[in-house]
Amino acid sequence: MMFKYFPHTPDDLAKMQDALGIKELNDLFRDVPKDVFFQREYQLPSALSEAELRSYFEAIANENQKFVCFAGMGVYDHIDPAVVKALTSRQEFLTAYTPYQPEVSQGTLQYIFEFQSMIQTLTGMDAANASMYDGATATAEAAFMAEAITKRKRILISNTVNPNTVDTIKTYAYFKGLEVDMVPEHEGVTDTKALKEKLTEDIACLIVQKPNMYGVIEMIAPLSDLVHAQGGILIENADISTLGVLKTPREEGADIACGDCQSLGLPMAFGGPSVGYLATLKNYVRKLPGRIVGMSKDQLGRRAFVLTLQAREQHIRREKANSNICSNQSLMALAVTIYLATVGPEGLKKVNELSYQGAHYLMDRLEKTGYFQRAFAKPFLKEFVVRSMIPLPVLHEALFKNNLFGAIPVAPEDPDKENLVSFAVTEKRSKAEIDRLIEVLEGLSW
Amino acid sequence: MVTYDRLIFELSQPGRSAYSLPKSNFPEYDLQSLQDLMRTETPCLPEVFETDVVRHYTNISQKNFGVETGFYPLGSCTMKYNPKINDEIVANPMFDAIHPLQPAFSIQGVLKLYHELQTMLSEISGLAEFTLNPYAGAHGELTGLMIMKAYHEQRGDYRRKKVIVPDSAHGTNPASTVVSGMEVVEIRSNMQGRVDLEQLKAILSDDIAGMMLTNPNTLGMFEPDICEITKLVHDAGGLMYYDGANLNAILGKVRPGDMGFDIMHINLHKTFSTPHGGGGPGSGPVGVKQPLVDFLPNPRVKCLDGHYYVQNEKDSIGRISAFFGNFKVWLRALVYIRTLGKENLACVGEYATLNANYVREALKGYYELPIAGFCMHECVFDGLKDQSTGIKTLDVAKRLLDYRMHAPTIYFPLLFHQAIMIEPTETESKQTLDEFIAIMIKIALEAKSDPESLRNAPHDTPVGRIDEVFAARQMILTYKDYLNQKFD
Numbered sequence: 001m002m003f004k005y006f007p008h009t010p011d012d013l014a015k016m017q018d019a020l021g022i023k024e025l026n027d028l029f030r031d032v033p034k035d036v037f038f039q040r041e042y043q044l045p046s047a048l049s050e051a052e053l054r055s056y057f058e059a060i061a062n063e064n065q066k067f068v069c070f071a072g073m074g075v076y077d078h079i080d081p082a083v084v085k086a087l088t089s090r091q092e093f094l095t096a097y098t099p100y101q102p103e104v105s106q107g108t109l110q111y112i113f114e115f116q117s118m119i120q121t122l123t124g125m126d127a128a129n130a131s132m133y134d135g136a137t138a139t140a141e142a143a144f145m146a147e148a149i150t151k152r153k154r155i156l157i158s159n160t161v162n163p164n165t166v167d168t169i170k171t172y173a174y175f176k177g178l179e180v181d182m183v184p185e186h187e188g189v190t191d192t193k194a195l196k197e198k199l200t201e202d203i204a205c206l207i208v209q210k211p212n213m214y215g216v217i218e219m220i221a222p223l224s225d226l227v228h229a230q231g232g233i234l235i236e237n238a239d240i241s242t243l244g245v246l247k248t249p250r251e252e253g254a255d256i257a258c259g260d261c262q263s264l265g266l267p268m269a270f271g272g273p274s275v276g277y278l279a280t281l282k283n284y285v286r287k288l289p290g291r292i293v294g295m296s297k298d299q300l301g302r303r304a305f306v307l308t309l310q311a312r313e314q315h316i317r318r319e320k321a322n323s324n325i326c327s328n329q330s331l332m333a334l335a336v337t338i339y340l341a342t343v344g345p346e347g348l349k350k351v352n353e354l355s356y357q358g359a360h361y362l363m364d365r366l367e368k369t370g371y372f373q374r375a376f377a378k379p380f381l382k383e384f385v386v387r388s389m390i391p392l393p394v395l396h397e398a399l400f401k402n403n404l405f406g407a408i409p410v411a412p413e414d415p416d417k418e419n420l421v422s423f424a425v426t427e428k429r430s431k432a433e434i435d436r437l438i439e440v441l442e443g444l445s446w
Numbered sequence: 447m448v449t450y451d452r453l454i455f456e457l458s459q460p461g462r463s464a465y466s467l468p469k470s471n472f473p474e475y476d477l478q479s480l481q482d483l484m485r486t487e488t489p490c491l492p493e494v495f496e497t498d499v500v501r502h503y504t505n506i507s508q509k510n511f512g513v514e515t516g517f518y519p520l521g522s523c524t525m526k527y528n529p530k531i532n533d534e535i536v537a538n539p540m541f542d543a544i545h546p547l548q549p550a551f552s553i554q555g556v557l558k559l560y561h562e563l564q565t566m567l568s569e570i571s572g573l574a575e576f577t578l579n580p581y582a583g584a585h586g587e588l589t590g591l592m593i594m595k596a597y598h599e600q601r602g603d604y605r606r607k608k609v610i611v612p613d614s615a616h617g618t619n620p621a622s623t624v625v626s627g628m629e630v631v632e633i634r635s636n637m638q639g640r641v642d643l644e645q646l647k648a649i650l651s652d653d654i655a656g657m658m659l660t661n662p663n664t665l666g667m668f669e670p671d672i673c674e675i676t677k678l679v680h681d682a683g684g685l686m687y688y689d690g691a692n693l694n695a696i697l698g699k700v701r702p703g704d705m706g707f708d709i710m711h712i713n714l715h716k717t718f719s720t721p722h723g724g725g726g727p728g729s730g731p732v733g734v735k736q737p738l739v740d741f742l743p744n745p746r747v748k749c750l751d752g753h754y755y756v757q758n759e760k761d762s763i764g765r766i767s768a769f770f771g772n773f774k775v776w777l778r779a780l781v782y783i784r785t786l787g788k789e790n791l792a793c794v795g796e797y798a799t800l801n802a803n804y805v806r807e808a809l810k811g812y813y814e815l816p817i818a819g820f821c822m823h824e825c826v827f828d829g830l831k832d833q834s835t836g837i838k839t840l841d842v843a844k845r846l847l848d849y850r851m852h853a854p855t856i857y858f859p860l861l862f863h864q865a866i867m868i869e870p871t872e873t874e875s876k877q878t879l880d881e882f883i884a885i886m887i888k889i890a891l892e893a894k895s896d897p898e899s900l901r902n903a904p905h906d907t908p909v910g911r912i913d914e915v916f917a918a919r920q921m922i923l924t925y926k927d928y929l930n931q932k933f934d
Binding site (some may be wrong): 003005006007008012013015016017019020024025027028029030031032034035037040041042043045046047048050054056057058061062063064065066070071073074075077079081083086087088090091092093094095096097098099100101102104105106107108110111113114116117118121122124126127128130131132133135136137144147164165167168170171172174175176177186206208217219222230243244245246247248251252260267268269270271272273274276280285291292293294295296297298299300302303304305306308309313314315316317318319320321323324325326327328329330331332336337338340341342343344345346347350352353354356357358360361379382388396400405408426430432 | 451453454455462463464465466467468470471472473475477479480482483484485486488489490491492493494496498500502503504506507508509510512513514515520524525526527528529531534535536540541542543545546547548551552553554555556558559560566569570581582583584585588591592595616618619620621622623624625626627630658667668669670672673678685686688696698699700701702704705721722723724725726727728743744763764765767768769770771772773774775780781783784785786787788789790791792793796797799800803804807808819820831843844847853855858867872873875876902904907908909910911912913915916917918920922923924925926927928
């Protein structure tokens with residue numbers, strides 16, 4: 001019986017085997033040692049028809065609970081414009097591979113050039129690469145860049161950086177032989193005094209986040225000055241969406257800007273695929289990992305795009321490469337590019353404004369319930385932390401029962417932060433949804 | 447031919463917009479209160495309306511060549527057909543709405559999918575357990591090498607820091623080794639493109655952490671001595687790493703775990719049909735034998751009595767990515783496995799291998815075949831048989847584009863100077879292969895009769911050959927650079 005993805009009819013098989021002078025297909029596998037040749041069937045289910053697949057996966061999809069999302073901590077429920085999905089589904093984008101043949105890959109190369117340009121203008125840096133896997137790995141790669149630039153092996157990370165990002169950097173750093181030292185926090189921001197004590201002439205970099213894991217918009221410029229005074233690199237992990245309104249990493253003295261682009265209209269999708277960005281100053285462009293697209297011209301002088309500065313990369317440098325990254329998250333970079341083209345400078349500002357307003361409204365309403373206290377008297381944009389007087393199991397049960405998700409404990413293992421929970425509000429949250437959240441909490445007793 | 451040649455920025459007209467956002471509910475809160483923290487310059491993003499956005503990206507998409515455009519025999523990349531049903535199933539809005547930090551009780555469905563796929567990959571590869579967290583093949587390699595290193599360290603064996611990598615390996619192998627904090631020991635291929643056992647014996651010692659091997663290797667050849675190789679490495683105290691880049695060749699025929707491999711990654715975007723997306727997102731799950739299970743990266747997805755949960759293990763190498771990998775990529779791979787089922791999955795390797803050998807046999811009279819014998823899922827030639835007119839592999843590849851076929855991988859593996867690496871995959875028909883063969887032969891003849899037209903190829907693509915030196919010298923990497931150094 002024929003299968004829909006295999007075109008080999010019995011007649012084809014006969015002709016092809018004849019051409020090769022073989023009697024059966026197993027003759028092609030003579031080099032496989034007999035005692036490891038796979039003789040049995042896979043212990044896997046049998047083939048399903050399309051109708052069966054649909055009902056099987058539909059049923060499993062429904063074994064998840066859909067919440068109204070007031071959670072952040074790195075993943076945000078922003079609005080995704082319809083054009084993004086429509087255009088990224090085009091097969092020319094979806095089913096192509098790495099633009100190794102630039103003459104038939106100008107579509108991919110051009111949108112990467114546009115992506116690099118948009119990351120450049122949002123971060124204020126000079127150049128960006130073609131994208132990274134996610135924000136956490138982009139930050140780890142930024143730390144490797146700092147090592148390569150400074151030839152130093154000690155990495156400082158502020159305690160206000162998202163814990164998943166910190167854990168990822170720590171894994172990468174441990175195996176590469178880099179030393180990681182955490183800089184304590186003070187009232188929701190990086191503790192400058194503690195930082196000064198840790199800043200010595202052997203530091204490769206300081207990694208900070210803006211807004212930080214508590215949603216606080218930290219002042220990065222004073223930290224940059226301190227780090228630069230010791231010859232170190234300042235790495236700023238910034239929520240790229242907020243850079244539509246907040247100071248650019250460049251304005252704050254960062255040498256490398258990095259982070260996740262999920263907040264630019266990508267669905268939460270259980271955390272992936274997302275896409276990371278990595279941008280730096282002109283002097284350090286040759287230390288950027290991954291692909292970079294440059295503008296050039298063809299034989300007839302027509303504008304054309306091509307992968308450039310490839311001598312940095314693993315396929316040329318092999319064991320001398322500073323990173324092993326080979327691919328990028330191209331299709332997600334396209335989604336981000338189309339998103340930014342759609343919202344434009346004004347729309348991006350508006351996204352931040354609406355998120356800011358909703359978040360501040362929620363904060364005020366939470367405080368008025370008398371059950372919550374603002375944790376830090378510091379400026380924030382769309383995400384903030386409060387101290388809950390409601391025992392967390394009671395709080396969470398009430399939220400989940402009402403299909404609401406939020407109040408993520410920020411540091412469940414730290415006794416000082418036991419009752420600190422995080423909320424995020426995007427432009428997608430309506431007043432009715434926020435009011436309902438408050439109503440649920442006001443009705444609580446324990 | 448007039449081709450569309452605008453950048454999105456060049457369509458910008460001040461005041462235009464394409465966004466659709468709700469009205470402000472709370473005008474009493476003023477963003478301007480953050481003024482001291484705000485950027486001074488408005489970002490240079492395009493101001494366009496929706497028709498512009500749609501036409502622009504549709505137009506530039508048409509300058510691309512995808513698997514659905516035509517034959518895409520890009521060696522080592524397994525450019526097989528990307529089924530539509532996979533796209534349809536992952537498009538379920540429920541999947542998009544899941545926040546990765548949701549509690550386990552509310553995401554039993556996606557955790558079940560994770561667990562189901564990791565279990566199936568274990569059966570397909572003959573290993574004990576998989577993580578789906580790595581984002582790509584290279585990311586999987588790095589994860590696997592970290593596991594290798596952690597295993598030796600946990601035994602208190604800190605000397606084992608060297609990894610044997612064949613000279614024919616993908617560039618990511620040596621690069622991943624160094625990033626994992628280990629050293630590369632390169633082993634040369636023998637005349638048949640295989641591992642030289644005598645040389646391997648000479649290299650093995652008590653500072654070897656393990657060996658990375660692609661099997662079939664990048665020359666498309668299976669290592670007949672594989673059991674001997676894994677035994678030698680194991681006897682010397684090392685672990686075997688299987689680079690799953692070429693797994694498609696052996697589906698249904700042999701399993702990495704049975705050959706003696708301890709750790710492997712799978713490129714789901716190759717063997718399991720997920721779209722390559724112009725370079726990503728991919729997915730690079732890593733599987734290990736039982737003694738290495740506790741080293742897998744966090745978070746882990748586990749099952750107890752039909753209940754799925756997330757757990758961090760203390761012996762784990764740690765976290766290597768923000769959450770659970772590229773969910774919507776690995777979910778497509780699961781749909782693919784369920785679509786094929788055990789019966790069709792078992793045929794993938796033999797059809798892929800048949801197609802590659804059919805092409806090899808038909809072209810060996812015109813292109814230099816450096817290694818005799820049956821190949822696996824891909825065949826590698828070393829340029830034209832008759833190079834008297836000076837026509838190089840690059841010219842052949844460019845000419846193919848004129849015939850509406852994607853070029854094979856060229857100049858890799860590095861062992862040959864004029865390498866042409868052809869991987870048809872199992873989802874191509876004999877008719878398509880015959881057409882490709884005819885065109886390749888025609889090009890070989892053109893190389894004699896009209897070499898000039900090959901040197902200037904391609905002629906019928908949106909742009910011709912591109913000046914790479916100019917790109918590297920000018921370094922125009924952004925629209926801002928372009929405005930600053932406009933050239934003619």
